[in-house]
Amino acid sequence: xxxxxxxxGAYAMDALDELERARFEQHLAQxxxxxxxxxELRETAALLAETAAVAPPPSLRDSVLTGISQVRPLAPExxxxxxxxxxxxxxxxxxxxxxWAPLLVAAALALLVGLGAMIVAPWxxxxxxxxxxxxxxxLQAPDAEEVFLDLGEAGRATxxxxxSQDKAVITTEDMVAAPEGKDYELWFMxxxxxxxxxxxxxxxxxxxxxxxxxxxxxxxxxxxxEPEGGSEQPTSDPIAxxxxxxxx
Amino acid sequence: MTxxxxxxxxxxxxxxxxxxxxxxxxxADLLRRSALGDESAFAExxxxxxxxxxxxxxxxxxxxAHAEEVTQEAYLDAWRSSTRFDPARGSAxxxxxxxxxxxxxxxxxxxxxxxxxxxxxxxxxxxxxxDLTAETAHASLDAARVRSAVATLTDVQRRAVELTYFGGYTxxxxxxxxxxxxxxxxxxxxxxxxxxxxxxxxxx
Numbered sequence: 001x002x003x004x005x006x007x008x009g010a011y012a013m014d015a016l017d018e019l020e021r022a023r024f025e026q027h028l029a030q031x032x033x034x035x036x037x038x039x040e041l042r043e044t045a046a047l048l049a050e051t052a053a054v055a056p057p058p059s060l061r062d063s064v065l066t067g068i069s070q071v072r073p074l075a076p077e078x079x080x081x082x083x084x085x086x087x088x089x090x091x092x093x094x095x096x097x098x099x100w101a102p103l104l105v106a107a108a109l110a111l112l113v114g115l116g117a118m119i120v121a122p123w124x125x126x127x128x129x130x131x132x133x134x135x136x137x138x139l140q141a142p143d144a145e146e147v148f149l150d151l152g153e154a155g156r157a158t159x160x161x162x163x164s165q166d167k168a169v170i171t172t173e174d175m176v177a178a179p180e181g182k183d184y185e186l187w188f189m190x191x192x193x194x195x196x197x198x199x200x201x202x203x204x205x206x207x208x209x210x211x212x213x214x215x216x217x218x219x220x221x222x223x224x225x226e227p228e229g230g231s232e233q234p235t236s237d238p239i240a241x242x243x244x245x246x247x248x
Numbered sequence: 249m250t251x252x253x254x255x256x257x258x259x260x261x262x263x264x265x266x267x268x269x270x271x272x273x274x275x276a277d278l279l280r281r282s283a284l285g286d287e288s289a290f291a292e293x294x295x296x297x298x299x300x301x302x303x304x305x306x307x308x309x310x311x312x313a314h315a316e317e318v319t320q321e322a323y324l325d326a327w328r329s330s331t332r333f334d335p336a337r338g339s340a341x342x343x344x345x346x347x348x349x350x351x352x353x354x355x356x357x358x359x360x361x362x363x364x365x366x367x368x369x370x371x372x373x374x375x376x377x378x379d380l381t382a383e384t385a386h387a388s389l390d391a392a393r394v395r396s397a398v399a400t401l402t403d404v405q406r407r408a409v410e411l412t413y414f415g416g417y418t419x420x421x422x423x424x425x426x427x428x429x430x431x432x433x434x435x436x437x438x439x440x441x442x443x444x445x446x447x448x449x450x451x452x
Contacts, residue, residue: 003431006431006434006435006438007419007434007438008438009412009434009437009438009439009440009441009442010412010418010419010434010437010438012441013349013409013412013413013437013441014349014350014353014416015412015417015418015419015422015437016418016419017418017420039337039338040445040450040451041438041441041442041445042338042342042346043338043339043342043445043450044441044444044445044448044450045345045346045349045413045441046339046341046342046345046346046349047390047394047444047448047450048394048398048409048413048414048444049300049301049303049304049345049348049349050300050390050391050394051391051394051395051398052300052303052304052306052307052414053299053300053303053391054299054302054303054306055298055299055302056298056299056301056302056316056319057316060298060302060316060319060320061291061294061295061298063316063320064294064319064320064323064324065287065290065291065294067320067323067324067327068287068290068323068324068327069287071324071327071328072285072328073282073283073284073285073327073328073329073330073331074328074329074331074332075331076283076331076332235358236357236358
């Protein structure tokens with residue numbers, strides 16, 4: 001039995017971090033045994049809630065019933081059933097930044113195993129530039145600089161930035177899909193360490209995405225796992241952080 | 249997988265003695281009606297499950313105001329996704345509590361709730377004495393069965409399961425808290441749950 005199978009219990013009780021969860025869900029999609037075990041263990045875990053039962057304040061009932069009267073149930077789906085359908089909850093997103101600078105270091109230490117920061121040799125000379133896509137223009141810009149991150153089993157990603165174009169592009173290889181009900185969101189980190197939303201990554205293992213917004217001043221690019229549809233501010237620690245100051 | 253409506257205790261083998269198992273078809277039916285927009289069915293569903301949902305949220309997030317928010321969000325999600333509930337894949341209560349737990353855990357992890365995460369996780373929380381609704385009365389029957397099953401776990405299994413489910417900690421954090429290797433924490437969490445599954449006869 002591989003190590004992955006042993007994660008059913010932790011997964012059933014939401015005890016995996018976002019990256020582990022994404023990885024395990026990819027495994028679940030292919031492992032019928034684990035799916036069955038997760039279903040049983042979730043059912044078992046839910047029984048533990050019996051020992052914690054506390055009658056809620058009566059006002060909660062009114063709030064819930066008022067809430068549901070204002071939204072219809074989702075249209076039925078014919079594909080899969082999300083066990084933990086979770087709508088984006090704006091109220092949870094006001095947590096703001098929490099000491100990003102130490103985090104930058106921590107995440108860098110934790111994740112940058114295999115970091116190769118390098119300067120791309122400008123292979124596209126100025127003359128005779130054919131019509132290029134926005135991504136190609138960045139990738140082929142004379143001042144393109146890149147940061148590569150090996151995310152282990154989660155895949156590999158490269159951020160390429162061109163200051164002259166004021167744009168950045170992320171290219172992924174074998175990237176695991178975001179957890180169910182979640183999206184990968186991209187962020188620029190400004191020189192004063194604020195995270196600025198730079199768009200969502202479509203669900204695809206291998207892709208090239210141009211980040212939204214101005215890239216010239218950014219000191220880093222981060223990826224976080226956010227509720228579906230994304231957030232205005234990161235609600236979790238980045239799963240990957242590309243330190244652009246290391247790229248030159 | 250077949251249905252998980254056979255949630256019944258092994259001891260005494262009385263099939264209808266398991267309230268949550270016996271309740272399951274009714275709750276599933278209420279969700280099915282909710283999916284068709286029946287708000288009164290959902291109100292009934294709420295009445296039958298809210299003590300478990302709110303109690304779980306409260307146990308994980310600690311703060312009553314946060315617990316209310318988490319519970320409300322979970323019910324709104326449950327209402328919206330009632331169309332996606334499939335009784336063949338699990339019980340209605342299990343489905344709801346999975347949503348609640350997820351949200352509660354997301355909440356404690358996203359909020360810097362260090363102050364709320366004290367050492368009281370293992371202290372037996374006594375449910376506050378609200379009016380004893382049918383729900384709390386029936387839940388306490390089940391609760392006694394669950395407690396006696398939990399009592400058969402080894403010390404490390406029990407702590408690992410409780411820290412994970414009620415503490416909202418990740419398995420890595422649980423390993424650190426219990427001062428055991430990560431592989432051990434992983435295994436204890438899983439074999440603890442499997443033992444509970446077998447003792448309480450959760451079948452698929």
